[in-house]
Amino acid sequence: MKAIRVHQFGGPEVLKLEEVATPRPSAGEVLVRIHAAGVNPYDTYMRAGTYAIKPPLPYTPGSDGAGVVEAVGEGVKKVTRGDRVYTAQTLTGAYAEYALAREQQVHPLPAKIDFKQGAGIWVPYGTAYHALYHSAKAHASETALVHGASGGVGIAALQIARAMGMKVLGTAGTPKGLEMAKREGAHQVFDHRKAGYQEEILQATGNRGADVILEMLANVNLAHDTKLLANNGRVVVIGSRGEVTINPRELMSRRASIRALVLWAITPAEEADIHAGLFAGLENGTLRPIVGKELPLADAARAHKEILEPGAAGKIVLIC
Ligand code: NAP
DSSP states (O other): OEEEEESSOOSGGGEEEEEOOOOOOOTTEEEEEEEEEEEOHHHHHHHHTOSSOOOOSSBOOOSOEEEEEEEEOTTOOSOOTTOEEEESSOSSOSSBSEEEEEGGGEEEOOTTSOHHHHTTSHHHHHHHHIIIIIISOOOTTSEEEEESOSSHHHHHHHHHHHHHTOEEEEEESSHHHHHHHHHTTOSEEEETTSTTHHHHHHHHTTTSOEEEEEESOHHHHHHHHTTSEEEEEEEEEOOOOSOOOOOHHHHHHHTOEEEEOOGGGOOHHHHHHHHHHHHHHHHHTSOOOOEEEEEEGGGHHHHHHHTTSSOOOSEEEEEO
16 A cells, blocks of 8 residues: 655655555454545644654654545454544554554544545544633633634634634634635634734724633744633633743733643543534534645645645645
């Protein structure tokens, strides 16, 4: 089978398309014919060797795939050959024609969700769901600001927050991203490249502030976020690419808090909750993964360059 292999940590050029043996499922494992794989920013940090998790070399990147069960190992009960599934982590990597996964890592793909969309479920929607429900403990009567609403996690967060009944504000940095954020659930959108946009956000809340801020770039925005919070407001740090200085007094007067998360640190109970919530939303149509760009598997290096460039508009997926 064809798979992307990384033999040394480095730039996007270390992603090589190679021919490798197709794995076979052992007991409790599932072999999935991957039709599409989602590209996430953390795939690039891992490839660079700068992420908290460093896989042993060589390895195949990718946690988010969607496809059809090809074979199952002994004792597998959850799925059978021919089932449509998405993966939430795999054992052998999703940037490949086939991926081996534990039975618990494969999940049914609702009929109305195609494979390209299925490749955009786990990390984006799992993170957004975890941030809103488990970390922020958000309520329908509250206002959410999705700070970075045009990318994978942001679009998922807009759809989930809107389905929860919240008032939803979103930011993006291009006209296309702003239009997409509006279409996918934001009641109002703001250009995070425009000087003074934070004041416009505050005005949109009637100067009360947002109850929940989902932050995709904390190193740039956290100091300002603390000034955009309502009383008892919560910033949830989802993404950060550097250090930042904040004034804790902004939090004290508001009795506000900063929370933070990584998806791989969730508990088994939270994971079960997330998959149940996502399946229901995908099935009833409130959650609709948006594919912004499709590239062939061989173009994984290009995908890794583009995912870090400004101007997000949905998910980048590799067709395997
Ligand atoms: P993505 O698809 O590449 O989207 C990036 C988003 O950040 C876009 O909406 C982009 O908007 C926005 N952005 C750029 N500059 C910004 C600014 N100054 N202020 C606010 N937003 C800005 O990435 P993603 O998959 O959504 O992930 C977003 C971040 O969360 C990444 O850093 C990723 O590593 C992290 N993440 C963390 C976890 C976790 O477990 N903690 C899980 C998933 C993702 P424009 O392009 O329109 O400017």
